[in-house]
Amino acid sequence: MATHCCETMNYWANFKCSEHPDVFACPDNVVFFKSRPRQYGIIVHDGGSSFIEIKFCPWCGSSLQERNKK
Ligand SMILES: [Zn+2]
Ligand SMILES: [Zn+2]
Numbered sequence: 001m002a003t004h005c006c007e008t009m010n011y012w013a014n015f016k017c018s019e020h021p022d023v024f025a026c027p028d029n030v031v032f033f034k035s036r037p038r039q040y041g042i043i044v045h046d047g048g049s050s051f052i053e054i055k056f057c058p059w060c061g062s063s064l065q066e067r068n069k070k
Helices: 007-013
Strands: 031-034 039-044 050-054
Touching: 007 031
Parallel strands: none
Antiparallel strands: 031 039, 039 050
């Protein structure tokens, strides 16, 4: 389980509904998260798999960009 910037993001990015294995199919799910490459989005429930990519957490304001490890 990936850890995120804050508890609210943790909750939504790891949100799994027993009725809808596909995150886009669940009307309760609002956050799309992909680990490689790291990407966060707000799910648009238009019947497809649309999302609006976000660069900052809507709850705590942290940058969601992957940090370069050098
Ligand atoms: Zn956050
Ligand atoms: Zn659901």
